[in-house]
Amino acid sequence: MSVRRYHSQLRQSAEERRAETHPLTWRLREDGAMVGLEDYVAKDGYAAVHDVLNRQSPDDVVTTMKEANVRGRGGGGFSAGMKWSLTMKGPGIPRGYLVCNADEMEPGTFKDRLLLEQQPHLLIEGMILGAYANHSYFGYIFLRGEYVEAAHAIARALEEARAAGWLGSDIAGSGFDFDIALHTGAGRYICGEETALINSLEGQRANPRDKPPFPGQSGAWGKPTVVNNVETLCNAPGVMLHGARWYQDLSGELSDDGGTKLYGISGKVERAGLWELPIGTSGRELLERAGGMRDGLTLKAWLPGGASTGFLLPEHLDEPLDFDTIGELGSRLGTGLLTVIDADQSMLSLVRNLEQFFARESCGWCTPCRDGLPWTAKLLKALERGEGKPGDLEMLDKLADDLGPGKTFCAHAPGAAMPLQSALKYFRDEFEQGVAQPQSVAHADSVAEDGDFTHQQAR
Numbered sequence: 161m162s163v164r165r166y167h168s169q170l171r172q173s174a175e176e177r178r179a180e181t182h183p184l185t186w187r188l189r190e191d192g193a194m195v196g197l198e199d200y201v202a203k204d205g206y207a208a209v210h211d212v213l214n215r216q217s218p219d220d221v222v223t224t225m226k227e228a229n230v231r232g233r234g235g236g237g238f239s240a241g242m243k244w245s246l247t248m249k250g251p252g253i254p255r256g257y258l259v260c261n262a263d264e265m266e267p268g269t270f271k272d273r274l275l276l277e278q279q280p281h282l283l284i285e286g287m288i289l290g291a292y293a294n295h296s297y298f299g300y301i302f303l304r305g306e307y308v309e310a311a312h313a314i315a316r317a318l319e320e321a322r323a324a325g326w327l328g329s330d331i332a333g334s335g336f337d338f339d340i341a342l343h344t345g346a347g348r349y350i351c352g353e354e355t356a357l358i359n360s361l362e363g364q365r366a367n368p369r370d371k372p373p374f375p376g377q378s379g380a381w382g383k384p385t386v387v388n389n390v391e392t393l394c395n396a397p398g399v400m401l402h403g404a405r406w407y408q409d410l411s412g413e414l415s416d417d418g419g420t421k422l423y424g425i426s427g428k429v430e431r432a433g434l435w436e437l438p439i440g441t442s443g444r445e446l447l448e449r450a451g452g453m454r455d456g457l458t459l460k461a462w463l464p465g466g467a468s469t470g471f472l473l474p475e476h477l478d479e480p481l482d483f484d485t486i487g488e489l490g491s492r493l494g495t496g497l498l499t500v501i502d503a504d505q506s507m508l509s510l511v512r513n514l515e516q517f518f519a520r521e522s523c524g525w526c527t528p529c530r531d532g533l534p535w536t537a538k539l540l541k542a543l544e545r546g547e548g549k550p551g552d553l554e555m556l557d558k559l560a561d562d563l564g565p566g567k568t569f570c571a572h573a574p575g576a577a578m579p580l581q582s583a584l585k586y587f588r589d590e591f592e593q594g595v596a597q598p599q600s601v602a603h604a605d606s607v608a609e610d611g612d613f614t615h616q617q618a619r
Contacts (some may be wrong), residue, residue, distance in 0.1 A: 261354065
């Protein structure tokens with residue numbers, strides 16, 4: 161067996177993972193191989209589908225998901241049950257689509273990859289439950305194109321599920337019909353925005369759509385469409401099998417949010433990887449599980465959930481990693497995968513790298529994002545070279561504000577602005593060091609005598 165060379169691996173042994181406490185990972189194999197249909201069914205796989213489709217109504221599923229407080233694990237944290245309740249349904253309304261966002265393009269994020277490669281049947285079961293609740297007749301797994309191993313695992317699992325009657329016509333003898341297709345994307349970060357994903361799925365340019373109408377009313381091909389993240393959908397089988405109170409109790413007194421979370425950590429730590437822990441677990445516990453900083457390095461800052469979240473400081477490590485608490489600190493939980501920054505790293509260079517990424521990935525649909533992000537990257541490059549001008553930091557402040565929530569077409573630009581704003585707040589001195597020192601009066605006079613003073617002052 162080859163050793164996995166990437167960090168999308170679980171750092172918990174089989175002894176630690178139990179069905180009653182680790183609903184996402186307790187079935188995973190120690191060798192990291194895919195859990196096939198036989199093993200999955202032997203461990204209560206598709207039991208929730210069989211029970212729900214034959215004994216409960218779609219509204220029952222929505223109510224249970226609401227009561228469990230399953231919040232979106234893709235970064236937004238919106239209630240999955242509430243989202244499902246907003247789907248247009250009823251007599252005369254066509255059955256629509258359920259789409260799984262498996263694009264996972266957020267830098268520093270690798271949690272969905274684990275589930276896709278090693279336990280695709282859990283996702284399929286979650287999609288069946290979601291489709292039943294939302295009256296969807298067909299589903300799509302929109303997969304990041306680079307996830308080749310995941311594509312193979314999903315394709316195999318879909319074939320197994322169809323052969324066993326878990327997909328197709330009359331699932332589990334319930335009269336409910338539903339099937340799923342795998343669709344691999346072409347590699348655009350903007351497809352993390354659900355309407356851009358829908359456009360791409362339809363074969364159009366991946367631009368966000370105007371809202372309203374929301375996808376729940378008019379989504380893919382004009383029909384009601386629900387888009388959920390991989391981890392969000394993978395929570396549905398456990399919730400429907402064991403109930404909302406069980407799910408709420410998983411997080412105990414750590415958080416008002418229910419369930420567990422696939423947390424992860426990357427950067428210069430001893431053991432990068434993933435852990436399924438109660439939501440509300442602190443950043444410090446996660447860092448300790450990762451063995452602390454590598455080679456005696458000192459923690460300088462950390463991102464709580466991908467590149468589009470705001471930097472936090474070491475003193476924030478004891479706060480619970482849940483949506484509301486991290487939001488109150490001025491950041492976002494995002495995907496819940498920490499990226500640590502050590503004291504030797506330049507915040508200016510790090511932020512410049514992030515903003516270059518966001519500028520490149522902008523779809524160019526709205527002016528603040530299309531023009532503001534490249535201008536932000538240009539200013540940061542100048543500061544990094546020590547060629548910044550007085551007023552550049554103030555201009556960065558303004559650009560970050562202009563890119564904020566409610567001022568652009570979608571959440572791409574606000575996500576890009578968050579690490580910039582927080583870095584300027586906590587590490588402004590590092591940015592100030594990039595401002596070039598003014599020329600001496602004597603030098604300025606000599607340049608003026610050469611008749612080129614104005615040109616020399618221009619950057």
